Amino acid sequence: MDVVSDAISAIRVGSPSSRRLRVSGGWCVRLAPYEGAGFHVVLSGSCLLLPDGGGDPVPLGAGDVVLLPHGAGHVLADAAAGEVRRAVPFEDVRDTDVHRPGPGPEVELLCGKYRLDRSRTHPLMAELPQVVHLPHRVGDLPELRAAVDLLARELDERRPGSCLALPSLLDLLLVYMVRAWMARARTGAWPAVLTDPVTTAALRALHSDPAAPWTADRLAAEAGVSRATLARRFTSLVGRPPMAYLTWWRLTLAATRLRDSDVPLATVARESGYGSPYALSHAFSREFGTTPGRYRERARVVRPAVTAS
Structure with a gap:
């Protein structure tokens, strides 16, 4: 085993959960803090991620991937959603609840969670920032882009074996997100350690x-x-x-x-x-x-x- 694989394997518990969400108009949903890691893949459209605690909004576009490795609470919203205190709890949302008439185009997201046992978090994982934003750029991070494309196809087609393929692809996505952060990080000890x-x-x-x-x-x-x-x-x-x-x-x-x-x-x-x-x-x-x-x-x-x- 290599360090990154071991660092992830030591804290992973169970299988990842995921949900596809289509929203439009003036929408706003809140995701509460979670004992694990959250992630979002923007399959189409664009939106904002607003971290709890007053952090700067993170604009997300089609193809973007974002990892919240410490399970920080946050809001996902249409750019014109306005008052975030009116956000609907994510767990209570059905697609029909957040499809509202408005000028904004439809946004499609894959939202999910990894359950983690933080009692023995490897320092490599502990060093990850609260929000890891990996914007889509043509020709950039080809492995991560391939995983996103495969996820989108599994969600679209639901072919035989998808119940095994989807969680396996989500596990692969976590590895690629951590690997991409390490390749781009300008601060922190562990990117330097592994070079x-x-x-x-x-x-x-x-x-x-x-x-x-x-x-x-x-x-x-x-x-x-x-x-x-x-x-x-x-x-x-x-x-x-x-x-x-x-x-x-x-x-x-x-x-x-x-x-x-x-x-x-x-x-x-x-x-x-x-x-x-x-x-x-x-x-x-x-x-x-x-x-x-x-x-x-x-x-x-x-x-x-x-x-x-």
Whole structure:
């Protein structure tokens, strides 16, 4: 696994949900804050996204994609909608409720959510801004554009297998949105982390085999530099030393495995690089303030099923 894939996989829960919305005239809908990430794809027309808290309006046009990685509340509205306090809650909206006579053209959107477990958010995901706007430009971000085109076709044609194809394409969309943000970001640590060859080599090694008996010397050899050079560059960019990052990542993997499976604790310990269930339990309790067994019980209580629609 690579860092981006692991960072997303560690926090994803269930399947994404989505809804197609066609609106026209003077319309305005509110999406409440959400324990996950929201996204919108503008299939046709244009509108405004108004973030909660008084942020600048974000104009969206046909082909634009926007990700709200921290589930921030916001309003979607026609450019001439006026008073946003009159916005209709998104969950209560039917297409017929927001089709109103007016000068504005019809707007068609794909709106959706990814449910995330934020208890162990990877710093790469935590660094994403509140709103990631990826405007459509001809020839720009071809992978993302291809995913948007495929989504539009699945929504239009509802061919056999679409119940599997649609959530899979939505998962792919999330990867492409994060990848596009990293390619365009002008600030933040992680775009720089993953362009530094030394740090990237070390991270690739740790993520490829986190259960291996890593030492600082072995990891430095894998990155092709001295131990001191690796420690300096890795700590400067990532924010923690290589072996401290490995410990954090191993416990994150253990928590994810406990949350998503019923495998025995001995298996979780072996897969995450701990020699025994006792060793894992000791480290886990120190990090999480609870035992692995209690963590698993609590995760089952708060983990609802989420399906695409």
